[in-house]
Amino acid sequence: MAPEYRYIDTDEQLQEVVEACLEVSVIALDTEFARFNTYYPIVGLIQIYTGADCFLIDPLSVSSIEPLKAVMEERSLLKVLHACSEDMEVFQYAMGLVPSPVYDTQIASAALGVGFSVGYQALVAHYLDISLSKDQTRSDWLARPLTTSQLDYAALDVIHLLEVYKVQLEALEGGPKLGWVEAESLGLGQGIPTVAAPEDSYKKFKGLWQLNRMQLNLLKALCSWREITARKEDIPRNRVVDQKSLILIVKEEITGMQGFQSGAGMTSRQVRKYGDQIQVIQAEAKLVSEADCPEIFVRTDAPINNKKLKRLKQVVEERALSLSVAPELLTKRRHLEKLIRSEDAQGQYHLPGELGGWRESVIGEALLAELSEPGS
Numbered sequence: 366m367a368p369e370y371r372y373i374d375t376d377e378q379l380q381e382v383v384e385a386c387l388e389v390s391v392i393a394l395d396t397e398f399a400r401f402n403t404y405y406p407i408v409g410l411i412q413i414y415t416g417a418d419c420f421l422i423d424p425l426s427v428s429s430i431e432p433l434k435a436v437m438e439e440r441s442l443l444k445v446l447h448a449c450s451e452d453m454e455v456f457q458y459a460m461g462l463v464p465s466p467v468y469d470t471q472i473a474s475a476a477l478g479v480g481f482s483v484g485y486q487a488l489v490a491h492y493l494d495i496s497l498s499k500d501q502t503r504s505d506w507l508a509r510p511l512t513t514s515q516l517d518y519a520a521l522d523v524i525h526l527l528e529v530y531k532v533q534l535e536a537l538e539g540g541p542k543l544g545w546v547e548a549e550s551l552g553l554g555q556g557i558p559t560v561a562a563p564e565d566s567y568k569k570f571k572g573l574w575q576l577n578r579m580q581l582n583l584l585k586a587l588c589s590w591r592e593i594t595a596r597k598e599d600i601p602r603n604r605v606v607d608q609k610s611l612i613l614i615v616k617e618e619i620t621g622m623q624g625f626q627s628g629a630g631m632t633s634r635q636v637r638k639y640g641d642q643i644q645v646i647q648a649e650a651k652l653v654s655e656a657d658c659p660e661i662f663v664r665t666d667a668p669i670n671n672k673k674l675k676r677l678k679q680v681v682e683e684r685a686l687s688l689s690v691a692p693e694l695l696t697k698r699r700h701l702e703k704l705i706r707s708e709d710a711q712g713q714y715h716l717p718g719e720l721g722g723w724r725e726s727v728i729g730e731a732l733l734a735e736l737s738e739p740g741s
Contacts (some may be wrong), residue, residue: 366524366625367513367517368419368517368519368524369419369522370419370420370421370516371418371420371428372421372423373417373421373422373423374426374427375426375427376427376428376429376432378427378597379422379430379432379433380429380432381670382420382422382433382436383432383433383435383436384415385415385417385418385496386413386415386436386442387435387436387439387442388415388515389415389416389417389442390441390442390443391416391442391443391444391445391494392413392414392415392416392436392442392443392444392445392527393412393413393445393446393524393525393527393529394411394412394413394444394445394446394451394452394464394525395411395412395415395442395446395447395452395519395526396408396410396412396451396455396504397409397412397504397519397523398451398455398506399505399506399507401599401648402600402601402604403599403601404595404596404598404600404601404623405458405550405596405599406451406454406455406458406560407507408424408430408455408459408536409424409425409507410422410423410424410506410511410517410519411424411430411433412522412523413436413523414520414523414524414526414527416527419520419523419524421519421520424459425507425509426430427629429433430459430460431460433460434460434462434732436462436464437462437463437465438462438465440465440466440594441464442591443465443467443468443611443728444465444467444468445467445468445470445526445527446464446467446468446469446470446526447469447470447471447485447526447529448482448484448485448487449469449471449553450466450468450553453553453554453557454557454559457554457559457560458559459559463554463557464554465554466547466550466551467550467551467553467554468530468546468547469485469549469550469553469601470488470526470530470533471488472549472550472694473530473533473534473537473545473546474488474491474689475568475571475613475690475694476537476542476545476546476690476691476694477536477537477542477689477690478493478535478688478689478690478691479691480691481692481693482693483582485497485526486499486521487489488529488555489525489529492528492533493523493525493528493532494530497521497525498518500514501514501518501519502516505637506519507656507709508625517586523582530544541547541723542690544723545723545727548722548723549694555719557724559596563588563589563590563592563593563596564585564676566589566590566591566592566596567581567584567585567587567588567589569668570584570588570608570612572612572666573662573664574660574661574662574663574664576615576616576662577661578655578658578660578661579650579653579655579658579661580615580616581654581658581661581662582659582661583615583646583647583650584611584612584613584615584660585659586646586649587606587611587614587615587643587646587652588611588645590642590646591605591606591611594639594642599602599608605639606631606635606641606643607630607634609630610625610629610630610635611629613628613629613630613676614629614647617629620644620647622636622640622642625640625643631666656697663704664700665703666686666704669702669705669706670705673683673705673736674701674702674705674727675700675705676735677701677705677732677735677736678698678701679695680728680732681695681701681728681732681733684727684728684731685731688727692736695724695728696719696720696724696728696732697719700717700719701732702715703706703719704720704732704736705718705736714733714736714737716729716732716733720732
């Protein structure tokens, strides 16, 4: 049976959607978007289900989606999404904000032991015993008109989502796990790459410990420029200059237009368009004193004590089994490695920030206790 929905393509209809949402306490929310050689995602459809009505909002037809801000910002209205990190990025760019408060059914599925990073179709099959088609997953959501198959697919994305939420909520209530899910959901709007500080973008590169302070300063300047340029021109970062080329320019001290192309692997188009700007950045970076350059990075990928890591992973697995949660919800391998590397001169270990909050009592203290055992 085809789902029932209203296709919203006028400003008057959009205002009706806002009013309907503000009359309830929870809605299911999803987006369909495209990213064809652009830096920013382009939203093609916004789906909302109130429990009574399903709305498919066409952002390409209404004059503005600004009225939806009232829905996204309403603190008494819970927004239920699934694996919503990309949706958050879509809303941040399209509306200048992220929905709040939110509940992510993928996080909840990990807390309930269903699995980690479970897809929407698998979640619906698990909780509702309903098989959903995946044939529209890679559809062109910017094409108009959208097909009936696309619209049905989009509607079911939110109609069943609210049903899943209700089943999960019943299982979560009365125990500590609901608090964990809420705490995890609070951080979902943070760290969105398209709004992160450009000057910090170099920190995502691997092998920074290999660079001296002057090299780090140049890389920081080049990455900041690349980020700003990509945003301004709305193109992927690698269309400006790819990561490998930037590292070669910095480490091998490559200069000049010919060097950028033959030594750093930039395309002729990139050299013509951006070569002069790179040379200016190189010249300016040389004027910065070493004392004003970024501090040397500590190596974080050095060989680690595998015996300790294995013991910590066992603690996590045992704890996850006793709690009936996905082990990855408690912590990830890189956080365990970070904990092992936190050992100070006195032989004390310190929990990294990723093991703070609710995780400290649930798993963090047990990990510290394991590391404090004789022979650790």
